[in-house]
Amino acid sequence: MPTLAQPWPIVRQRTALIIVDMQRVFCEPDGALYVPSTDAVVAPIQALADACRAQSMPVIYLRHVLRGDGRDSGRMRDLYPDVDSVLARDNPQVNIIDALTPKAGDVVVDKLFYSGFHNTDLDTVLRAHDVDTLIVCGTVTNVCCDTTIRDAVHREYKVIVVSDANAAMPYPDLGFGAVSAAEVQKVALTTFAYEFGEVTASADLLPRIRQAF
Amino acid sequence: MPTLAQPWPIVRQRTALIIVDMQRVFCEPDGALYVPSTDAVVAPIQALADACRAQSMPVIYLRHVLRGDGRDSGRMRDLYPDVDSVLARDNPQVNIIDALTPKAGDVVVDKLFYSGFHNTDLDTVLRAHDVDTLIVCGTVTNVCCDTTIRDAVHREYKVIVVSDANAAMPYPDLGFGAVSAAEVQKVALTTFAYEFGEVTASADLLPRIRQAF
Numbered sequence A, B: 001m002p003t004l005a006q007p008w009p010i011v012r013q014r015t016a017l018i019i020v021d022m023q024r025v026f027c028e029p030d031g032a033l034y035v036p037s038t039d040a041v042v043a044p045i046q047a048l049a050d051a052c053r054a055q056s057m058p059v060i061y062l063r064h065v066l067r068g069d070g071r072d073s074g075r076m077r078d079l080y081p082d083v084d085s086v087l088a089r090d091n092p093q094v095n096i097i098d099a100l101t102p103k104a105g106d107v108v109v110d111k112l113f114y115s116g117f118h119n120t121d122l123d124t125v126l127r128a129h130d131v132d133t134l135i136v137c138g139t140v141t142n143v144c145c146d147t148t149i150r151d152a153v154h155r156e157y158k159v160i161v162v163s164d165a166n167a168a169m170p171y172p173d174l175g176f177g178a179v180s181a182a183e184v185q186k187v188a189l190t191t192f193a194y195e196f197g198e199v200t201a202s203a204d205l206l207p208r209i210r211q212a213f
Helices: A036-054 A122-128 A141-154 A181-196 A202-210 B036-054 B122-128 B141-154 B181-196 B202-210
Strands: A015-020 A059-064 A107-111 A133-139 A158-167 A198-200 B015-020 B059-064 B107-111 B133-139 B158-167 B198-200
Touching (some): A036 A202, A059 A122, A158 A202, A181 A198, A181 B141, A181 B181, B133 B141, B141 B158
Parallel strands (some): A015 A133, A059 A107
16 A cells, blocks of 8 residues: 555755744644644654754744735635734744744744745755755644645655644534544544655654664 | 635636546546545536536646656655556546546646646646636545645635535555545545635535626
8 A cells, every 4th residue: 555665764964854833822822823732742842853953954943924914814814814913923922932942053934824835945945955854743733734744745855744743633513523633633644644755653753863874 | 713704706707617636547446546436526526517617617627647757756656656657648547537528628737746736837827817716626635636725725716625526535544543535525624614715515606606707
């Protein structure tokens, strides 16, 4: 069946960590778009980031940030009418949470929409570092992580999705039945593994990063 | 909750139908990548296409087609090692099924990967026709339809996903539990409705197309 024949090799000079949208707005209980399951991915993401920094692999944060004046919120505003204030660049809620504050040498890429590649310099940064393999973690699994993963694979990047370091959210019944966060996670991770790249857990990946050559 | 406040208006001059990958390889029982639930979407897609043609709205078919020599199969070959033969341009299986054969005036866009926008002329064709609204149907819901929908919404198109005209496939247990086609469909349609645009059924949409001004 179509899953990857071998795990992707972790080559220090060619691998980067992408941390998607671990912003206060999504990760703190008083955030306007709080995703409760982000709590569980903070520690795994810290471990991944520390392991990558120790190997001099780029650690790249994505942030979803808008002008705030309605000029660049695009189609997202159809569904989130308050997005121009909630994700405004002058709203402190768009900052990365304290537990994952970027360190010297890390890269922050601000994006307008769900994909980290859409109208950003992410692809340029990755090519400039000769990166061909991306480790993806963050929130939410099936929206910003998923859209970034699909765009990465279409751009020929080898993608490794970390199963315990991507957080999903539940959905109410929109006519098709209520969906739990666990159900979203199961379908999204299965789709990644079958159609897009490698999916593995931190416990498998961390030693591979530490042993990377 | 974040769903669309109003259904998208169907404006004849600004709306196109996108039919994703209704090719023999995916839709016929002897196809190498047969998706059984495609059987159920053929009649709804025929009805949508006929209604759009009657209103002179563009009917645009996507086909997943490769050179066949391995030069352009990209990351898909990691997961589908036989993709260069299965989707080769000289393999008759890449043709649209007889029941949905394109008619005079329809447009066929060949694509290399899951997204209809990735390195194709789809965006150019749509802009040349001043289209800003897309009705999306075809197969499979969570891969080629989904990736095309995400790319469309990022390009500012208003997207209407037809719930009974997109076909999903089941997945085996890849470490997260087996996933039925119904479960994939539920999660994908819910995600579209909450995060990307409008989701509705043919029974609602066909009269809106026929009454479009």
